[in-house]
Amino acid sequence: MSRPTNPLALAVLSYLVQRPMHPYELSTTLRDHDDARSIKFNHGSLYMVFKQLDKAGLIRPLAVTREGARPERTTYELTDIGRAELHDWLAELVGEPVFEYPRFVTALSLIGVLPPDEVVELLTDRLAALGRSETEIQGLIDGSGTHPLFTIEEEYRLAQVRTEIAFVEGLIQRITDPERGWAAPWVAFHQGDNP
Amino acid sequence: MSRPTNPLALAVLSYLVQRPMHPYELSTTLRDHDDARSIKFNHGSLYMVFKQLDKAGLIRPLAVTREGARPERTTYELTDIGRAELHDWLAELVGEPVFEYPRFVTALSLIGVLPPDEVVELLTDRLAALGRSETEIQGLIDGSGTHPLFTIEEEYRLAQVRTEIAFVEGLIQRITDPERGWAAPWVAFHQGDNP
DNA sequence: TGGCGATTAGTTGACGCTGACTAGTCATTC
């Protein structure tokens, strides 16, 4: 009945607006375009999503083909309703920020249960990983000789990663700075160990 | 059996390390501490999570009480295994960045299906909302008279929101700039409409 | 030519999450 909420469904609509496809074809297309970096994608989920979109009337089976003894492939096309939904959904995603719960936000909100020394170590590890991530993204942007529209989401990621790097560096400094005394309110994590 | 993956479970462990609680008590505590901003939280899920943690041996029922004709309240306490898991889990979250799929990244990767003019409008809407979000977070940080440790996650959010604002502003400029000609590769969204 | 792994294409079951529901109690108001 109602529109799927899975972002993968949005990707399906976006590709079907160009031409009809069957699930497996889309699966490989998504792989080839590196879309898995921007859209969480499970091979198995794709078939569910197609089924849901069909039931919701956003797509419709166009043809069933078969090659040799392989399983049947059902090709789907977008309906007019689907086209409209694609537009509205995407417009909503672009126009209205969604309040989200990144893992690091959760971690930060609970970080008081870890002893400060260990936090500094962990943040240093994180910093290293973030650095690797930064160069990886940079490589993707430089490497793709295509129009910048196609790497716009990587540019966004890059900006966020750099911000996080700066934040973590600042955080480490604040914790270790003997002047400003960060130490006070840490919750004892293992009460039993320091009697 | 295995440890729950729901971040809410991490919050449960983090609070139980301080003192035993029953689910409803934790529910109100989370509400009061504004933790819902950093940890996705459903009243109903909490009971699931307690059950899962119990089954996994990370917490253990301590006592069952009852007031009047109200339902029973089961108080849980952390086990040693739970304490260890809390530590490892949180350390992992702090030390290793997780690859995530923010809605805006998905939107950006598919933005080619919307006509440029509309994208600019939508991004302008987004900018307004991000501005409101920025002042809201700023208010939270300034308003809490407490130790900065307790608003560290809001500071992180603030940094990310500001980065996004700058990014969106830049994106609008790039799209509208007549020199650099962004227009080329937009995918016709509604083929039927412009014959 | 026969055997191994990779690829093609899709199905299934278990699990976890969400939202809605139950059901009693307290405070307030008319």
Add this chain to the structure above:
DNA sequence: GAATGACTAGTCAGCGTCAACTAATCGCCA
């Protein structure tokens, strides 16, 4: 004093997701 709404406390069904599985075909090497 009884109707209203908010709070307390917890349960549960439906649905969506994911990982694992099936099962046939193709390429390749010896």
